[in-house]
Amino acid sequence: MDMSSLILYFSGTGNTEYVAGYLQRKLASLSVDAHLASIEHLKPEQTQDFDLLIIGFPIYAGAPPQFFKQYLDTLPKVRQKGLFVFCTKAMFTGQAIADVCEGLSGKGYVPIDYLQVGMPGSDALPFMSKESKYVQKALHKNYETMEEINEFAQKIAAAVNSIKQGKRVDSLRGKVSKGLPVLNALFQGIWDFGYGFAEKKIKPNFQANDQCVHCLQCVKQCPAKNISIINGKISFADRCYMCMRCINQCPQEAIQIGKRTLHKFRWKGPRGDFKPH
Numbered sequence: 001m002d003m004s005s006l007i008l009y010f011s012g013t014g015n016t017e018y019v020a021g022y023l024q025r026k027l028a029s030l031s032v033d034a035h036l037a038s039i040e041h042l043k044p045e046q047t048q049d050f051d052l053l054i055i056g057f058p059i060y061a062g063a064p065p066q067f068f069k070q071y072l073d074t075l076p077k078v079r080q081k082g083l084f085v086f087c088t089k090a091m092f093t094g095q096a097i098a099d100v101c102e103g104l105s106g107k108g109y110v111p112i113d114y115l116q117v118g119m120p121g122s123d124a125l126p127f128m129s130k131e132s133k134y135v136q137k138a139l140h141k142n143y144e145t146m147e148e149i150n151e152f153a154q155k156i157a158a159a160v161n162s163i164k165q166g167k168r169v170d171s172l173r174g175k176v177s178k179g180l181p182v183l184n185a186l187f188q189g190i191w192d193f194g195y196g197f198a199e200k201k202i203k204p205n206f207q208a209n210d211q212c213v214h215c216l217q218c219v220k221q222c223p224a225k226n227i228s229i230i231n232g233k234i235s236f237a238d239r240c241y242m243c244m245r246c247i248n249q250c251p252q253e254a255i256q257i258g259k260r261t262l263h264k265f266r267w268k269g270p271r272g273d274f275k276p277h
């Protein structure tokens with residue numbers, strides 16, 4: 001039997017895109033062809049063309065990004081299709097993987113395995129000085145060989161081969177660890193409080209300063225369609241996903257969050273070349 005696989009992801013600043021691309025290359029080396037697509041370019045119904053779904057997303061506030069979950073909610077129901085899930089994160093994943101697996105199980109997907117990949121924190125980088133240790137570590141980390149992704153690819157390839165040989169997808173169902181409920185609730189409470197506070201400080205304070213040359217990159221690249229030109233000025237509405245793409249991608253480094261990001265670092269993904277469109 002022939003099998004087609006889809007790696008479906010969202011990436012604000014390039015980390016998840018990098019991991020998705022790495023995984024695709026690794027799978028190709030194991031003779032598994034996987035189509036790569038961002039949720040920004042693939043209609044939910046197009047996922048039906050594939051037999052196996054591999055999804056990837058960044059962690060926001062110990063959870064999957066809300067808009068990502070909303071997208072997943074619109075996926076059509078399927079009959080017993082295999083599912084692999086990965087996230088990229090700086091520190092704390094919360095129940096994000098379990099949450100996504102649960103949602104997609106309800107649509108007929110069978111979660112097989114998952115992976116969390118530690119990456120530089122897209123929420124922290126634009127507030128850090130270019131010389132800071134954190135930035136230097138992010139810039140000099142070895143992204144060329146990522147053992148955990150190699151192993152994940154091997155698990156996916158093994159599942160693909162088993163299904164091809166006629167094994168029932170349901171027999172490959174894996175367990176998603178939920179951790180200790182009390183500890184989870186405690187951490188999640190602290191996280192929600194911290195990010196809730198940060199959100200209030202960050203969201204209303206996006207602005208383009210007088211370095212802006214009106215190239216409109218931010219308008220084109222914002223996944224939330226939150227940026228537009230009003231009366232000749234770059235304006236931010238209230239639909240921001242806080243993905244940090246605009247601030248990192250602006251060629252003039254004109255986009256700021258208040259004054260806290262002035263002359264600070266801008267992140268363009270592990271290879272320094274992330275271009276979302």
Ligand SMILES: Cc1cc2nc3c(=O)[nH]c(=O)nc-3n(C[C@H](O)[C@H](O)[C@H](O)COP(=O)(O)O)c2cc1C
Binds near residue numbers: 016243
């Ligand atoms: C708004 C926001 C919230 C975040 N919250 C968390 C978090 O709770 N835990 C964590 O480990 N990383 C968190 N991060 C860091 C990202 O998950 C991480 O850097 C990820 O790799 C970014 O992926 P991307 O470059 O594909 O957007 C957050 C980032 C942003 C922008």
